[in-house]
Amino acid sequence: xxxxxxxxxxxxxxxxxxxxxxxxxxxxxxxxxxxxxxxxxxxxxxxxxxxxxxxxxxxxxxxxxxxxxxxxxxxxxxxxxxxxxxxxxxxxxxxxxxxxxxxxxxxxxxxxxxxxxxxxxxxxxxxxxxxxxxxxxxxxxxxxxxxxxxxxxxxxxxxxxxxxxxxxxxxxxxxxxxxxxxxxxxxxxxxxxxxxxxxxxxxxxxxxxxxxxxxxxxxxxxxxxxxxxxxxxxxxxxxxxxxxxxxxxxxxxxxxxxxxxxxxxxxxxxxxxxxxxxxxxxxxxxxxxxxxxxxxxxxxxxxxxxxxxxxxxxxxxxxxxxxxxxxxxxxxxxxxxxxxxxxxxxxxxxxxxxx
Numbered sequence: 001x002x003x004x005x006x007x008x009x010x011x012x013x014x015x016x017x018x019x020x021x022x023x024x025x026x027x028x029x030x031x032x033x034x035x036x037x038x039x040x041x042x043x044x045x046x047x048x049x050x051x052x053x054x055x056x057x058x059x060x061x062x063x064x065x066x067x068x069x070x071x072x073x074x075x076x077x078x079x080x081x082x083x084x085x086x087x088x089x090x091x092x093x094x095x096x097x098x099x100x101x102x103x104x105x106x107x108x109x110x111x112x113x114x115x116x117x118x119x120x121x122x123x124x125x126x127x128x129x130x131x132x133x134x135x136x137x138x139x140x141x142x143x144x145x146x147x148x149x150x151x152x153x154x155x156x157x158x159x160x161x162x163x164x165x166x167x168x169x170x171x172x173x174x175x176x177x178x179x180x181x182x183x184x185x186x187x188x189x190x191x192x193x194x195x196x197x198x199x200x201x202x203x204x205x206x207x208x209x210x211x212x213x214x215x216x217x218x219x220x221x222x223x224x225x226x227x228x229x230x231x232x233x234x235x236x237x238x239x240x241x242x243x244x245x246x247x248x249x250x251x252x253x254x255x256x257x258x259x260x261x262x263x264x265x266x267x268x269x270x271x272x273x274x275x276x277x278x279x280x281x282x283x284x285x286x287x288x289x290x291x292x293x294x295x296x297x298x299x300x301x302x303x304x305x306x307x308x309x310x311x312x313x314x315x316x317x318x319x320x321x322x323x324x325x326x327x328x329x330x331x332x333x334x335x336x337x338x339x340x341x342x343x344x345x346x347x348x349x350x351x352x353x354x355x
Contacts, residue, residue, distance in 0.1 A: 178204045232248060
């Protein structure tokens with residue numbers, strides 16, 4: 001009897017009573033060959049899985065190579081276990097966390113960079129202005145030129161998908177410089193009149209809206225809309241021009257609500273309602289008198305209808321049967337603001353009829 005120094009020595013002893021030594025050696029050789037092939041197959045599969053996960057971490061997904069070895073039959077008690085190489089969700093979780101961290105830090109650095117650029121230019125201009133190195137017209141032209149350069153560079157970078165998110169910060173900085181330059185030309189240096197400044201600011205707002213439509217950026221559209229609402233506040237001469245103001249606000253709201261419906265910018269309508277309420281409140285507390293009740297109620301009613309139709313129009317275009325949360329908030333705020341302001345305006349003259 002021959003006893004082999006292997007973990008299966010008991011099996012070898014048992015078989016020695018049945019078959020001759022040569023038969024036993026041959027069969028044991030076959031068994032160990034099959035075990036070794038199974039181990040090699042398991043190692044190759046584990047290495048292929050590791051390579052696939054490393055490729056996903058590097059951003060390149062490749063298919064694991066197929067083994068050329070034929071399937072080896074399982075021997076029952078001799079079933080090798082494939083080595084565990086870690087939780088399959090770990091690489092995806094690490095990759096997602098890395099992407100989120102990169103996006104957040106990248107956007108913050110972009111914002112900080114734009115703010116630092118504006119502050120740096122402001123310090124330089126302040127020094128140049130105080131020492132009369134640049135004339136009045138040169139100051140305005142310098143601001144306009146810098147704003148246009150930022151718009152062009154932002155539009156160029158937006159053509160690349162990897163830089164598109166950061167390009168919007170450059171575009172926003174360019175719009176801000178253009179607004180400030182026009183405001184300075186009108187209010188500080190009296191280089192242009194009110195109507196000229198008003199027209200230029202409308203053009204800047206339209207340019208921002210066009211870029212937002214081109215690249216599908218709701219944030220850029222919101223920035224242009226904020227600039228549109230600031231225009232009448234920045235260019236106010238202290239006179240009560242309510243007809244021009246109300247007309248301007250209605251046109252601005254209609255334009256951006258059309259953009260909101262076409263591009264499905266759900267937050268833009270809500271921003272337009274808040275901006276309209278802010279500008280109207282600024283006018284009301286400064287100029288309103290009971291004499292202007294008729295034009296004021298007409299404007300409030302038209303604005304109410306505009307914001308009432310906006311969610312419905314967006315739902316029809318997008319073919320949505322259920323209103324989103326932004327549309328629900330818009331409808332509630334619109335109704336509350338209209339009926340609250342109407343009651344406040346009418347109660348002083350028509351209290352017996354209002355109950």
